[in-house]
Amino acid sequence: MCGKKAEVFCLASAGFVEDDWRLDEFTHFSNVTALPDSLKVILKKQAPRYYLDYTRQRGSCYFMNHCRCGTKLADFYLHNNPEGAFYPVSEQQAKQLILCEMELSETVEIAATIVVNDIDLIEVNAKREQC
Numbered sequence: 001m002c003g004k005k006a007e008v009f010c011l012a013s014a015g016f017v018e019d020d021w022r023l024d025e026f027t028h029f030s031n032v033t034a035l036p037d038s039l040k041v042i043l044k045k046q047a048p049r050y051y052l053d054y055t056r057q058r059g060s061c062y063f064m065n066h067c068r069c070g071t072k073l074a075d076f077y078l079h080n081n082p083e084g085a086f087y088p089v090s091e092q093q094a095k096q097l098i099l100c101e102m103e104l105s106e107t108v109e110i111a112a113t114i115v116v117n118d119i120d121l122i123e124v125n126a127k128r129e130q131c
C-alpha cells in the first residue's frame, strides 16, 4: 500500500426490486458480482479503478475499488466498517461523497448485496452532480 488517498466508488439507486420485494428508497450496493454491459461501459469511464477482481477471503470475484498503486480496497472496509467511505457516521463525512446521477432508459439487473439504512446520511448529505 502506498498510503495515498484513493478515490472510491460504489453503485447506488433510488430503489430496487428483488423477487416480490420492492423498495423505493435510497439503496447502495456492495459485493457486486454481475453487471450488464451498458453499466460496465459507464463504469469504465467514470470509475476506471472499480473493476472485477479476485478476493482470496471470499474465494471469488466482485467489483472492487483499487488504489492508484493497484492495492485492492475491499468492500467490507468501505461499506461495513463505521467511518468507511460508504458508512459515514456524521453529516460531515457524508458531505465528502458525490452522488453522480445517471438517467437509465431501462431497468438494470445486477447481482449484489443490498445496503439500506433507516436514515441514509449519504442520500441526505452527499453532493449531487449530473454525470
Ligand SMILES: [Zn+2]
Pocket: 001, 002, 003, 004, 067, 068, 069, 070, 071
Ligand atoms: Zn496505494
